[in-house]
Amino acid sequence: MATNPTRPLSPHLSIWRWGPNMLVSILHRVTGSGLATIGMIVLVWWLAAAAAGPEAYASFTGWATSWYGIVVGVGLSWAFFQHMLSGLRHFVMDIGAGYELERNKFWANMTLVGALLLTIALWAWIWWRAHG
Amino acid sequence: MTTETPLARVRGLGSAREGAHHWWIERLTSVSTLLLFIWLLVSLLRLPGLDYRAIVEWLQSPLAAVPMMLLIVSTFWHLKLGMQVVIEDYVHEDGWKYLSILVLNFLTVGAGAFALFAVLRIALGGAARG
Numbered sequence: 001m002a003t004n005p006t007r008p009l010s011p012h013l014s015i016w017r018w019g020p021n022m023l024v025s026i027l028h029r030v031t032g033s034g035l036a037t038i039g040m041i042v043l044v045w046w047l048a049a050a051a052a053g054p055e056a057y058a059s060f061t062g063w064a065t066s067w068y069g070i071v072v073g074v075g076l077s078w079a080f081f082q083h084m085l086s087g088l089r090h091f092v093m094d095i096g097a098g099y100e101l102e103r104n105k106f107w108a109n110m111t112l113v114g115a116l117l118l119t120i121a122l123w124a125w126i127w128w129r130a131h132g
Numbered sequence: 133m134t135t136e137t138p139l140a141r142v143r144g145l146g147s148a149r150e151g152a153h154h155w156w157i158e159r160l161t162s163v164s165t166l167l168l169f170i171w172l173l174v175s176l177l178r179l180p181g182l183d184y185r186a187i188v189e190w191l192q193s194p195l196a197a198v199p200m201m202l203l204i205v206s207t208f209w210h211l212k213l214g215m216q217v218v219i220e221d222y223v224h225e226d227g228w229k230y231l232s233i234l235v236l237n238f239l240t241v242g243a244g245a246f247a248l249f250a251v252l253r254i255a256l257g258g259a260a261r262g
Contacts, residue, residue, distance in 0.1 A: 018148075020199035029218060032211075032215075032218075033214075033215065033218055034210070035187065036211035036215050038215060040207075040208075040211060043159070043204075043207075043247065044243050044246060044247045046245070047200075047204075047247050047250040047251060047254075048250045050184065050187050050188055050191065050250065050254055051251070051253040051254050054184045057184040057187070058184070061184075062185070075167050079170060080169070084169075087162055087166070091159075094159070102237060122173075125177065128147075129177075
């Protein structure tokens, strides 16, 4: 790539510290990629197992209710809520709002808190339905 | 007088008013995917159970099968657009970039078609009864 050597460059490109906005930005990509790969496989497996018959469905539910299945399920539901909330934040920023430093930071943090709370609420509900 | 073709003159100048198309469809499908996933979550939480019989009986209803098929189209379209941006940002070598996008398109269309077929099979009664 042609670069103009007279263009000013920041001499401190490597000096920065993490902020919630950066974390939420990269988490949006990470959670989106996770949902698009692992989430997609689980969704297709679930539907294909239901279409294939009771034995195939039983092997899916056997996996989904095992401890590692639950770990994947909790991870996917957290990724879904995080991607959903940071996606909603993107909608606000798409209309040009919410760029003020403090407000931007506040809502970035709120997507992190919200995703955790929604994940806990969902699994508390599932736990209550299964054992309550 | 020039021997330059019209294509040669516009090549490399960027999009012809279609530049925001990908961005716009990504937003549209994010809204539809969100609404359909809220529907799926609420429906599943309201079912008496998540066992084979409950799921199959539920998906045999048109009011479950149709939104489920819309969910598949919306979700797979959205994830295809999103993953394409990730590939474009991180795969820099042109050959690998186009190969990755090719594979992504084939995988999403293939997996989406498979999921749609599974729903149709349940909804139209081809699935084995438990």
